[in-house]
Amino acid sequence: MSREIAGTLKGKINDPEKDNILSGFKKRSITLSKNKRATLVYSDQKSNEAVLYIHGFADCVHNPEEAQSYIKNGYSFYGLDLREHGRSITSEEEKFYIERIEEYFNEIDIAIYEILRRHNKIILKGFSMGGLISSLYMKRGFYRDHISALILISPLFKFSDNTLRDYILRPIAMGIAKVFPFIKYNVNTDKYKDYITRLNIDNEDLVIHKNIPLYMGWFRAMIDGIKELEEGLGIVKPVLVLSSDKSESNLKKYKQDSDILLNVEDIKNRSKLLGRDVTYIPIKDGIHDLFLSRRDVRDKVYETIFDWMKVNV
Secondary structure: OOEEOOOOOOOEEEEEEEOOOOOOOEEEEEEOOOOOEEEEEEOOOOOOEEEEEEOOOOOOOOOHHHHHHHHHOOOEEEEEEOOOOHHHOOOHHHOOOOOOHHHHHHHHHHHHHHHHOOOOEEEEEEEOHHHHHHHHHHHHOOOHHHEEEEEEEOOOOOOOOOHHHHHHHHHHHHHHHHHOOOOEEEEOHHHHHHHOOOOOOOOHHHOOOOOEEEEHHHHHHHHHHHHHHHOOOOEOOOEEEEEEOOEOOOHHHOOOOOEOOOOHHHHHHHHHHOEOOEEEEEEOOOOOOHHHOOHHHHHHHHHHHHHHHHHHO
16 A cells, blocks of 8 residues: 655655566555655565665666666665656656755655565665765665675766866856756767667666756756765764776777776775775776676676675665
C-alpha cells in the first residue's frame, strides 16, 4: 500500500511496480510535492546489507550488470532516480534542475528510511554528481549515522582544470546564477557517444541526451557543494574512492581508456578532504563511468570494490 512517510520526512512512497529498465527489478515512486517525484528502484533480495546508489548528472539507474553484481555478492541493490532525472522527470522545463544540493536529501532520507525497514546495514554509493551529493549527505544528512560506508565512483569534486580561470570565473558565474538561475545552455553529449564504451541497455534515451539543459542554478548548487568539500567534510565512516588512472580532455586523442569529463588528479587530491578513513584507488584504463569500461576493466572494478567491502563494511 502507498503510505505517508513518518517522522520528519516529507513525501509519500507509492505502491511497487515492475521496473521498465532493469529486468527483474521493481520501482516505487516517491511523491515529494505536487509536481516533484523521485523513484526508488530495487530488488527483493533478502540480505542483511544493502547498497543505495546515487547516479550522476543527466543520468539514471540503468546498468543491469552493475546492479546484479551486488546481488551476486550477497548485497541487496537499491538505486534512486533523483527528482527530474530518468524515471522521475516531470517537466521538460526543469529537467535536471536544482538550486541546492540539500534538496536531494529529502528523497535520500525516504529511500534510507525504506531500506532500514528491511536491512541492518547500508552502503551509500555515488557516481560523479552523485558522488558529491553522497559526500555532502555523509556530513549533514539526517540518516548519515545509519550509513556503514561510502563508495564514490569518479566523484565531481572540481569543474575546472585551470586554477586561475576557476578563481576568476567562479564568482562571476555564481553572481549570474543567483540573479538568473534559469539561464541555461544546451550541452550536446551526443558527440561523446562514439567515444564511450556502453553496455547494451534498454531505454537508452534516458541515459544519452542530445541537448542536456545545463542551468545556472544547477551550476551554482554544484559550486556551493564543491566549496563545502574544500572546507573538509570530516566523514567518520570508511570511504572508498575509485577513478580512472588518467584523464584526457582531447576527443581526438581519446581511446576509451581514461576519464574524458573530470581530472583524476583533482579526484585523488580532494579525496583527502572527505575524512580520516579514505582509500583512493585508480583503475587502469577506466573511463568516467568505470562500470561502462571494457570487460577486463569492469572486472577489476568489481574485484576492488568487493575486496574493500569485505574488510570495511
